[in-house]
Amino acid sequence: MTRAIQLAKNGLGTTYPNPMVGCVIVHQEKIIGEGYTSPYGGPHAEVNAIRSVADTSLLKTASLYVTLEPCSHFGKTPPCADFISTYGIPKVIIGLLDPHEKVAGKGIQKLKDAGCEVSYGILEEECREHHKRFLTFHEKKRPYIILKWAQTLDGFIAPSKTARKENPQPYWITNLYSRQKVHQWRSEEQAILVGKNTVLEDNPKLDIRHWTGKNPFRVILDRSLKIKGKYHILDKSIPTLILTEVADPSTYLTGIEYRIIDFTRELAKQICNILWEFNLTSVIIEGGSQTLQTFLDSNLWDEARVFEGTTSFAKGIKAPECPIKGLKSENIGADILKTYRND
DSSP, X not given: OHHHHHHHGGGTTTSTTSOOOEEEEEEXXXXXXXXXXXXXXXXXXXXXXXXTOXXXXXXXXXXXXXXXXXXXXXXXXXXXXXXXXXXXXXXXXXXXXXXXTTTXXXXXXXXXXXXXXXXXXXXXXXXXXXXXXXXXXXXXXSOEEEEEEEEOTTSEEEEOHHHHHHSOSOOOOSOHHXXXXXXXXXXXXXXXXXXXXXXXXXXXXXXXXXXXXXXXXXXXXXXXXXXXXXXXXXXXXXXXXXXXXXOOGGGSXXXXXXXXXXXXXXXXXXXXXXXXXXXXXXXXEOOOHHHHHHHHHTTOOSEEEEEEOSOOOSSEEEOOOOSSOOSEEEXXXXXXXXXXXXX
């Protein structure tokens, strides 16, 4: 099962909204097949593992280990439970049950009905940690939420507007390696969210140009539709959603999604509900201090990843404060990266 979890990580950032599952097939204590979930629309882990077995006659006396309950319904692909049964695999060991309403025990029942010996709950906590995005989406009906920000040694997330005006230049807090790390994270999550001020002041692309993979779906908070003109988030190169209070469709740009929300009440919850409706299983929030604090105050977050650079601003916009102790700390060059978990 440990090997299955290792394999499953190869699907990070490519399988959503499907879970990134890993599968290992064992015959007489020897691994004879391995697989993980293909990019969305492709074969699932169990199918890839079975197809990797050189001598399929061995499957009738083999054991299949999989991190998540095999699916039992038709989607982009046929049910994996049926595929396993077709090859007569007699024993299936599952990490944890699938909370998806279309599965939720039905996969196990299909396997048992076909004569398989099924056990589950093997390395369950490790599998839950691995499948945290998928589980959060289906159990809490919201995306897995990662907060990210960088702060100076003296606790500022951005310089003052006066400093920007007097000296208009990029105010980098972290080093190149830390910035590349952020692009890697973006490639791993399904969506990225920032507020209006971040766009107006920094004109970010919110892409993964310093990494490889798929750009995240862009989500922008723009209450009064102040973002106009040649800002990168309006270039339509990446699917983009703008959350606003402006209900006049004549002001909307073609090729960009818009949704109405009430900025005066439960903002973080409304955002989560809309992202869930868009089938977005995870989001990395890189907004300014106000946007980040909104999610912290609502206790709607799962991880916070906080860089501390080597510079100081003396004055500016204060960084948010995480309400819990850091889980771990690591160095990226001279920068310090602290990770928090809201368990």
